[in-house]
Amino acid sequence: MSSLRIAIVGAGPGGLMLASLLQHNGIHCTIFELDKDRSTRSQGGIIDLHPESGQLALREAGLFEEFEKHLLPGAEAMKLVKSDGTVRWDENNMEGVEAGPARNRPEIDRPTLRNILLDSIDPASIQWGRKLVRVKANETSTDKYTLHFTDGREEGFDLVIGADGAWSKVRLLLTDQLPIYSGVTLLDMKAEEVSRKKLWLESFTGSGSCFMFDEGRALICQRNGNDIIRVYAAVRQPETWLNDCGIDWQNPGLARKDFTERYFGDCHEDLRRVIAVEASDSLLARPLFMLPVGFEWAPHAGVTLLGDAAHLMTPFAGVGVNVALADALSLARALITRKDALEVNLKQSLAEALREYEGPMFERAKENMNKTWVGLQHHLSADGIEDRVGRLQARAKQIEERKARHSEVGGSRAV
Numbered sequence: 001m002s003s004l005r006i007a008i009v010g011a012g013p014g015g016l017m018l019a020s021l022l023q024h025n026g027i028h029c030t031i032f033e034l035d036k037d038r039s040t041r042s043q044g045g046i047i048d049l050h051p052e053s054g055q056l057a058l059r060e061a062g063l064f065e066e067f068e069k070h071l072l073p074g075a076e077a078m079k080l081v082k083s084d085g086t087v088r089w090d091e092n093n094m095e096g097v098e099a100g101p102a103r104n105r106p107e108i109d110r111p112t113l114r115n116i117l118l119d120s121i122d123p124a125s126i127q128w129g130r131k132l133v134r135v136k137a138n139e140t141s142t143d144k145y146t147l148h149f150t151d152g153r154e155e156g157f158d159l160v161i162g163a164d165g166a167w168s169k170v171r172l173l174l175t176d177q178l179p180i181y182s183g184v185t186l187l188d189m190k191a192e193e194v195s196r197k198k199l200w201l202e203s204f205t206g207s208g209s210c211f212m213f214d215e216g217r218a219l220i221c222q223r224n225g226n227d228i229i230r231v232y233a234a235v236r237q238p239e240t241w242l243n244d245c246g247i248d249w250q251n252p253g254l255a256r257k258d259f260t261e262r263y264f265g266d267c268h269e270d271l272r273r274v275i276a277v278e279a280s281d282s283l284l285a286r287p288l289f290m291l292p293v294g295f296e297w298a299p300h301a302g303v304t305l306l307g308d309a310a311h312l313m314t315p316f317a318g319v320g321v322n323v324a325l326a327d328a329l330s331l332a333r334a335l336i337t338r339k340d341a342l343e344v345n346l347k348q349s350l351a352e353a354l355r356e357y358e359g360p361m362f363e364r365a366k367e368n369m370n371k372t373w374v375g376l377q378h379h380l381s382a383d384g385i386e387d388r389v390g391r392l393q394a395r396a397k398q399i400e401e402r403k404a405r406h407s408e409v410g411g412s413r414a415v
C-alpha cells in the first residue's frame with residue numbers, strides 16, 4: 001500500500017471509476033460523498049457506454065463482464081418523429097438494418113452502473129454523508145491540502161481530486177469560472193410500471209429511445225430498467241423562465257398540461273399526450289448549465305478535476321459519463337505508472353502525473369464540449385430530425401455496402 005494520501009471528492013461514475021482503478025493497483029484513496037448512502041437519491045436515466053471510453057475503463061477495471069450482465073436489451077433502438085407525428089426512422093420495425101447494435105453503444109441503467117462501481121471498491125474507503133465545503137491549500141503544514149466539511153471536520157491530503165460534478169467545490173480552488181446557463185431548460189419526467197399502466201407509451205416509445213427535434217424544442221422518451229420510461233422535454237428559454245413563465249410547478253399535473261399547451265400545442269396529439277398525460281409519475285425542471293467550450297485551468301500542484309467538475313456539458317451528445325470514465329482511466333494510469341516514484345519524490349512525480357493527465361484531458365474535453373454544443377443546436381432546430389435521418393441512412397448504407405463487399409470477397413474465395 002502506498003503512503004500517498006489521496007482524496008476523491010464525489011462518488012459519481014467518474015470518482016468511483018478512479019477509486020476502483022487505483023485500489024485494484026494497490027493505491028489507497030478516500031472518497032467523500034455528500035449522499036447519505038448508495039440509495040439516497042435517484043441516479044437518473046440510462047447511459048450508453050462507448051467502446052473507446054466508458055467500455056475501455058470498465059475493461060481495465062475488470063468490470064466489463066459484470067457490466068455485460070446488466071445491459072438493457074433493445075435499448076439501442078432509435079425512433080425519430082417529426083412534430084407533426086410523421087415517423088421518419090424506426091429501428092424497432094426495420095428488418096435487416098443493424099444500425100442499433102452496429103453502433104456498439106450498449107445501454108445500462110445509471111443506478112446499476114453505480115452499484116457495479118461501488119461493489120468494486122473497499123467499502124471502508126468511502127465516507128457517505130460528507131459534504132465538502134471548501135479545499136484550503138496549506139503553506140507550512142505537512143498536509144498539503146485541508147478539506148473542510150459541513151459536519152465541521154477537517155482532513156489533510158497530498159492529492160485532491162474533484163469529481164464533485166457541476167457545482168464542484170474543488171474547482172473553486174483552481175478557477176473562479178462558474179458554469180453558465182446553456183439557454184435550454186429541461187423538464188425531466190417519468191412514467192412507472194409502464195408494462196401494466198402505460199401500454200400506449202410503451203408502444204409509442206419502442207424498446208429504446210424516441211426523439212422529436214424541432215425549432216426551440218425537443219422531446220425524448222427513453223425506456224429504462226425497472227419498468228420505467230423517462231421523458232425529457234427541452235425548451236430554449238431564458239434563464240429566468242422557470243420562475244417567471246407563470247406555470248405553477250407546485251402542481252405537476254397542471255404544470256405539464258399548461259406547459260404542453262404553451263410550448264407543444266401545435267404538435268401531433270401523440271407528442272402532446274406523452275407530456276400532458278403519460279409522463280405522470282415525476283416532474284423536475286432543470287435549467288441546463290455548462291462550462292465554456294475549451295475551459296482550462298492553470299496547473300496546480302496536488303489538485304485536479306475530472307468529469308463534470310472539469311468540463312460540465314449539457315446532455316445533447318450523451319457523452320458526459322463516457323468522458324468522465326475516460327478521465328478516470330487516464331488519471332489512474334498516470335498515477336499507477338508512478339506508484340513507486342510517488343513514494344520517493346512526491347512533489348515532482350505528482351506534478352508529472354497531473355501534467356500527463358491534464359493535457360490530453362483538456363483536448364478530449366474540448367472535443368466533446370464542442371460536439372455537445374453542436375448537438376444542442378441540432379436537437380432544438382427545425383431540421384434536426386431530417387439531419388439525423390440523413391446521417392442514419394448514410395450509416396445504414398455503409399453497413400450494407402460493407403456486408404456486400406464481405407460476401408463478394410467470401411464468394412470469390414470459394415470459387
Ligand SMILES: Cc1cc2nc3c(=O)[nH]c(=O)nc-3n(C[C@H](O)[C@H](O)[C@H](O)COP(=O)(O)OP(=O)(O)OC[C@H]3O[C@@H](n4cnc5c(N)ncnc54)[C@H](O)[C@@H]3O)c2cc1C
Nearest residue numbers: 010012013014034132164165307308315318319320321322
Ligand atoms: C438529464 C441528463 C441526461 C444525461 N444523459 C447522459 C447520457 O445518456 N450519457 C452520458 O454519457 N452522460 C449523460 N449525462 C451526463 C452525465 O450525467 C454526467 O456527465 C456524469 O454524471 C458526470 O459524472 P461525474 O462523476 O463527473 O459527476 P456526477 O455524476 O455529477 O457525480 C458527482 C458526485 O459528487 C457528489 N458531490 C457533489 N458535490 C459534493 C460535495 N460538495 N461534497 C461531496 N460530494 C459531492 C454528488 O453527490 C455526486 O455523487 C446526462 C446528464 C443529464 C442532466
